[in-house]
Amino acid sequence: MLSFSRGLRYELKASSVSVTCLCPGATTTSFADRAGMGAELQATANKVSMTAEAVAEAAVAGLLAGEAEIIPGVLNKVSAGLTSVVPKGIVEKIAAGIYEKYL
Numbered sequence: 001m002l003s004f005s006r007g008l009r010y011e012l013k014a015s016s017v018s019v020t021c022l023c024p025g026a027t028t029t030s031f032a033d034r035a036g037m038g039a040e041l042q043a044t045a046n047k048v049s050m051t052a053e054a055v056a057e058a059a060v061a062g063l064l065a066g067e068a069e070i071i072p073g074v075l076n077k078v079s080a081g082l083t084s085v086v087p088k089g090i091v092e093k094i095a096a097g098i099y100e101k102y103l
Helices: 002-011 039-048 052-064 074-083 089-103
Strands: none
Touching: 074 089
């Protein structure tokens, strides 16, 4: 999605259309409860997630500033940066390890 958004932004740079990609990371919602994953997963996710309101505020601010990519939150920015230098196989193992006990 990010590559598509950046390509579209490039193609439209001479027009009055702006393209911004929001990469919110973990956001506090009721998804875990609705998916039947339980309160333990929700509690774990809430420790590292941002509120939907905070994500929306960052998104609107970035959009109005004309940013190409918005990654709200320090933890999300660090995570996004690490995925560009850490091999994908290691990233997948870390992600799987985090959620393995809940699946």
